[in-house]
Structures are given as C-alpha cells and as structure tokens.
Amino acid sequence: MYNYFFLNITVLCNLKMKITYRPEDNNFCLKSIASSKLSNIEIIQICLLKDKNWKFGIKSQLKGFKNNIKKFDLHNLFYIKSKLAGYTLLRKRTCKIQNLKKNTHYLLLDTLIIDKKYRGMKFSNLLMSFNNTIIKQSGFSSFLICKTESVGFYKENNWTKLSNKDFSVIDHRFSSNGMVFNEKENFKKYIFFINS
Numbered sequence: 001m002y003n004y005f006f007l008n009i010t011v012l013c014n015l016k017m018k019i020t021y022r023p024e025d026n027n028f029c030l031k032s033i034a035s036s037k038l039s040n041i042e043i044i045q046i047c048l049l050k051d052k053n054w055k056f057g058i059k060s061q062l063k064g065f066k067n068n069i070k071k072f073d074l075h076n077l078f079y080i081k082s083k084l085a086g087y088t089l090l091r092k093r094t095c096k097i098q099n100l101k102k103n104t105h106y107l108l109l110d111t112l113i114i115d116k117k118y119r120g121m122k123f124s125n126l127l128m129s130f131n132n133t134i135i136k137q138s139g140f141s142s143f144l145i146c147k148t149e150s151v152g153f154y155k156e157n158n159w160t161k162l163s164n165k166d167f168s169v170i171d172h173r174f175s176s177n178g179m180v181f182n183e184k185e186n187f188k189k190y191i192f193f194i195n196s
C-alpha cells in the first residue's frame, strides 16, 4: 500500500542524512534525521510524544534522551498537519556474525509510537513502511525485540522472526522475540549488542 516511498524518496546522504518525504495532496510529512541534525524543538516534541505513553515526566525523558542517544542514531518523525503524530528510533549498534568472525553494524528499531489521538487509523503501517525504506537506504540490516503479541504486527510489515537458536543478545536481558528486516546475508548465527 505504501510502496510509493521506494519510488519517490530522495536520498541526500548516508547515516548523516536528513530525508524529508511529503506525499502530494495531503497533510502528512515524514522525516528521517540523524541525532546531530535534530533541533531542540524536535527533541522536545519527541520527548513530549514519548511521555504521553511512557509517563516518566518530560524532565526524565529529556535527560534519558541526552544520556542515551548517540550521534548516528536515526529519528523517524511522522507529522500530521505539522503536529508530531508518530516516531521511531533507529539506533546504530554492533552485531557479530559467528560464521564470518567479524563485527558489523545494524540498526536497532528501538521505539515505535503513534500518538493516542491518531491510533486505529493504520498510520503505524505508514510509519513502518517509511522505517523500512530508511533501513534499506542505510544499507544496514535491522533488528528489534518485541513481545509475542507484536510478532504478527511486524510480520505484516515485512519483518522476519528469527529462531531463538539463531541469535543471542549478550548485553541486555532478553526472553522474548527477535525480528529482522533487510537481512544482508543468510547468517548462521547473530550476536547482537544492544548498548554499543
């Protein structure tokens, strides 16, 4: 349904990029911005949106943002009539591939949120389609951890569930499901680092 991204998006540069996509004839806008290019207003908007769902308070959200976000993390922003209505964080992290005996990078899909006001309208599929486009443009594979109830949602959005014997997460408590998108090769064994 939203495959038109692949045709219309303009690539400005790699992970330092700022991509803007504005479909014709409507009030939506999608942007992908590296941390270093985010404005203070955009950071506050992201924290306010997150705080509507995960109520830690705006101060705590801003502190967490400052402490946890790295320069090359990507922030995918979805606007309806200039209002931030959805957000995804793609974090550039390290992954080991056992049979290749080397480290590589991947994008950790960390946060996916649609403002409560706009839920139930399939906007998550629009945002996921944009996320997938950005992941493909970056050239990296992407990985996420999710609850069993959400596996179907990500499968609908073209992600693949990994068998638990085919990967491990070694720097983070993990007991749920791992899923991947844009797998570069059919790796035998993945070892994901969530924090570095």
Ligand SMILES: CC(C)(COP(=O)(O)OP(=O)(O)OC[C@H]1O[C@@H](n2cnc3c(N)ncnc32)[C@H](O)[C@@H]1OP(=O)(O)O)[C@@H](O)C(=O)NCCC(=O)NCCS
Pocket (backbone or CB within 6 Å): 053, 112, 113, 114, 115, 118, 119, 120, 121, 122, 123, 124, 125, 146, 149, 150, 151, 152, 153
């Ligand atoms: C998860 C979230 C982004 C989905 O957005 P939404 O507006 O509620 O859902 P949409 O209207 O876009 O739904 C699109 C489809 O995904 C399904 N879906 C939505 N949330 C789902 C979930 N958590 N698990 C499984 N399927 C889900 C819907 O049923 C719908 O399926 P259909 O096309 O077969 O009817 C939104 O509910 C949210 O921000 N939740 C809080 C943050 C969160 O939990 N994020 C983690 C996501 S795994």
